[in-house]
Amino acid sequence: EVQLVESGGGLVQPGGSLRLSCAASGFTFSRYWMTWVRQAPGKGLEWVGNIKEDGTAKYYMDSLKGRFTISRDNAKNSLFLQVNSLRVEDTAVYYCVRDEPGYGAYELWGQGTLVTVSS
Amino acid sequence: QSALTQPASVSGSPGQWITISCTGTSSDIGSYNFVSWYQQHPDKAPKLMIYEVTKRPSGVSNRFSGSKSGNTASLTISGLEAEDEADYYCCSYAGSVFFGGGTRLTVL
Numbered sequence A: 001e002v003q004l005v006e007s008g009g010g011l012v013q014p015g016g017s018l019r020l021s022c023a024a025s026g027f028t029f030s031r032y033w034m035t036w037v038r039q040a041p042g043k044g045l046e047w048v049g050n051i052k053e054d055g056t057a058k059y060y061m062d063s064l065k066g067r068f069t070i071s072r073d074n075a076k077n078s079l080f081l082q083v084n085s086l087r088v089e090d091t092a093v094y095y096c097v098r099d100e101p102g103y104g105a106y107e108l109w110g111q112g113t114l115v116t117v118s119s
Numbered sequence B: 001q002s003a004l005t006q007p008a009s010v011s012g013s014p015g016q017w018i019t020i021s022c023t024g025t026s027s028d029i030g031s032y033n034f035v036s037w038y039q040q041h042p043d044k045a046p047k048l049m050i051y052e053v054t055k056r057p058s059g060v061s062n063r064f065s066g067s068k069s070g071n072t073a074s075l076t077i078s079g080l081e082a083e084d085e086a087d088y089y090c091c092s093y094a095g096s097v098f099f100g101g102g103t104r105l106t107v108l
Helices: none
Strands: A003-007 A010-012 A018-025 A034-039 A045-051 A058-060 A068-073 A078-083 A092-102 A105-109 A113-117 B009-012 B018-023 B035-040 B047-050 B064-069 B072-077 B086-093 B097-099 B103-107
Touching (some): A003 A092, A018 A092, A018 A113, A045 A092, B009 B018
Parallel strands (some): A010 A113
Antiparallel strands (some): A034 A045, A092 A113, B018 B072, B035 B047, B086 B097, B086 B103
């Protein structure tokens, strides 16, 4: 089955860090750009950033640069999002998505993992 | 940071058609044919309904259609059904990717 499964979310204090993971299966992971999208409770979707097939290029939402880092391990069919210096406003469900069939077009989504930043 | 503007809510009766607009600028929607639309039911992941302005992924009903004129893209849903009640988001690529604020569709 073609799927993406996120993990690693949880409750963290402001200033803390988390590493989110996304396990891909059912398709050739190394052939796709991958993206993270987040959604704060009751709010809209927000593009976080993406990473090229081989990991050599990464792009981020301007306001997140320096705190969020996307990486991947193609040998393990896994995508990661390292989130540092977390703020209350980073509270959201974080979705792992596959970049396809086009720019800004995401047909395959994970179920999401909830990150709650609170003291 | 680009901002795509959508109406907060729209409504329609079963069998009718509705249109949701998504207004951007000449730098995003006006410059690229990379507009997509997503449907999201409560507590579910978004579902791609339209991409590259007018294309439908396999399995998406032909009751859903997309268009663009100038800096505004639109999603039209014909023959409204109860299951269409959901939040809808537009998305545009403009060097980076931006989502609209979302529109709540209520089927009366």
